[in-house]
Amino acid sequence: xxxIRRVLTQVEDIxxxxxxxxxxxxxxxxxxxxLRNPFAGRHEPDIVPMMEALNPVGLEMARxxxxxxxxxxxxxxxxxxxxxxxxxxxxxxxxxxxxPGGYAMRELLGWKGDAASYAKGHATGQSGNALAIVPSTKKxxxxxxxxxxxxxxxxxxxxxxxxxxxxxxxxxxxxxxxxVLILTMSTGPRIHARVGGLAASAIxxxxxxx
Amino acid sequence: MPAQIRKLVxxxxxxxxxxxxxxxxxxxxxxxxxxxxxxxxxxxVENLDELIAIGEELGGLLGSKCVEALGIQxxxxxxxxxxxxxxxxxxxxxxxxxxxPKLGAPLRKAVEKGAALVPSAKKQGGLGSAIxxxxxxxxxxxxxxxxxxxxxxxxDAPRANEIVVAVAVTASGRPLARVGGLQVSEIxxxxxxx
Numbered sequence: 001x002x003x004i005r006r007v008l009t010q011v012e013d014i015x016x017x018x019x020x021x022x023x024x025x026x027x028x029x030x031x032x033x034x035l036r037n038p039f040a041g042r043h044e045p046d047i048v049p050m051m052e053a054l055n056p057v058g059l060e061m062a063r064x065x066x067x068x069x070x071x072x073x074x075x076x077x078x079x080x081x082x083x084x085x086x087x088x089x090x091x092x093x094x095x096x097x098x099x100p101g102g103y104a105m106r107e108l109l110g111w112k113g114d115a116a117s118y119a120k121g122h123a124t125g126q127s128g129n130a131l132a133i134v135p136s137t138k139k140x141x142x143x144x145x146x147x148x149x150x151x152x153x154x155x156x157x158x159x160x161x162x163x164x165x166x167x168x169x170x171x172x173x174x175x176x177x178x179x180v181l182i183l184t185m186s187t188g189p190r191i192h193a194r195v196g197g198l199a200a201s202a203i204x205x206x207x208x209x210x
Numbered sequence: 211m212p213a214q215i216r217k218l219v220x221x222x223x224x225x226x227x228x229x230x231x232x233x234x235x236x237x238x239x240x241x242x243x244x245x246x247x248x249x250x251x252x253x254x255v256e257n258l259d260e261l262i263a264i265g266e267e268l269g270g271l272l273g274s275k276c277v278e279a280l281g282i283q284x285x286x287x288x289x290x291x292x293x294x295x296x297x298x299x300x301x302x303x304x305x306x307x308x309x310x311p312k313l314g315a316p317l318r319k320a321v322e323k324g325a326a327l328v329p330s331a332k333k334q335g336g337l338g339s340a341i342x343x344x345x346x347x348x349x350x351x352x353x354x355x356x357x358x359x360x361x362x363x364x365x366d367a368p369r370a371n372e373i374v375v376a377v378a379v380t381a382s383g384r385p386l387a388r389v390g391g392l393q394v395s396e397i398x399x400x401x402x403x404x
Contacts, residue, residue, distance in 0.1 A: 005227040011279075013218040068222070068279070146365075167365035170223075171340075 006034035009068040019192040028186040031065040040088035040177035058104030078186035082149040083138040086174035094138035102134035131208040160197025161189035213264045214247035228385040237382035240276035251299040251371035261307035269313035273320030276379035287321035289356040293343035295335040297368035305332035325402040326351040349399040354391025355383035
């Protein structure tokens with residue numbers, strides 16, 4: 001069921017955006033895997049088996065991304081995910097990525113929950129890092145389509161300095177019968193973040209939101 | 211003055227399957243891009259030495275970023291290429307100053323050897339403009355399996371007074387290359403062509 005045709009990684013160092021450069025540049029990384037869409041060209045009622053089949057893909061992608069970013073897992077402060085479905089597929093195929101993509105990064109970054117109950121929608125035992133939901137976007141698009149993948153803080157979704165998005169695009173993909181699956185991570189806030197709101201240092205509830 | 215770098219972007223594009231057939235080993239292409247301030251933006255500057263020096267600096271930096279991202283030894287690099295997108299407050303000649311006089315030598319050092327011309331492309335553009343950076347074998351320009359191109363693009367660059375400078379290095383030719391011509395095994399590597 002899983003056939004990965006192409007993998008693209010991207011690591012971006014942002015030194016400034018015309019303001020005073022912070023001591024540490026912001027690093028944002030992306031991994032995009034181009035897979036065959038086994039449901040292309042027809043309406044398949046039962047697509048859920050692919051969700052489980054994507055679990056190892058997610059983990060491999062998350063590890064590839066962290067390795068490409070060349071920072072320890074503790075340095076990751078933001079994350080996001082996305083999918084671009086080729087023209088012979090449907091948006092719902094992209095939705096298969098929600099659980100395996102999110103779970104993979106949370107697992108890698110320190111989440112200590114039970115994967116089986118997470119897949120069923122009952123998150124349990126969250127006691128480590130990566131408490132927050134992994135934000136996402138998806139769309140159906142042509143080869144070379146760009147997707148703005150959102151980023152938020154890994155422990156509290158409302159941390160305003162970490163609301164961000166990274167533009168992802170794989171030239172030449174997806175073909176009509178393919179899906180591009182995307183994970184993204186960042187090492188910090190927007191480069192000149194200064195619009196107030198909940199600060200990462202003020203996370204108090206540890207409920208994934210605040 | 212050294213390059214004023216706002217962003218560095220490094221990509222690795224790996225193709226494992228093409229048209230349903232396994233590509234073994236997978237083709238791997240790296241692309242490194244720097245978004246820099248254009249010191250000559252907004253006016254006519256006769257002498258472009260400052261940009262030439264920036265080109266020399268970036269040839270080494272971006273070349274070694276590519277080699278590092280591929281996880282190979284410099285000598286294992288196979289093809290290369292370069293390109294630049296000049297923001298609208300600059301002129302095309304600024305790209306030429308960066309790319310042509312001095313970028314090549316440090317790039318060749320980063321990939322070891324490099325008898326062949328470094329193929330290039332340049333243009334003026336705006337935010338998110340894409341440029342197709344040509345690729346050719348680093349030791350013999352006629353190697354047909356390595357004629358290729360890779361698309362370079364930074365979503366928020368170049369601003370009017372910026373330049374996007376791109377260097378691409380690969381550890382392979384095209385996936386499933388089969389249109390003949392000079393083969394890698396036939397490279398003499400002396401005149402840059404064969």
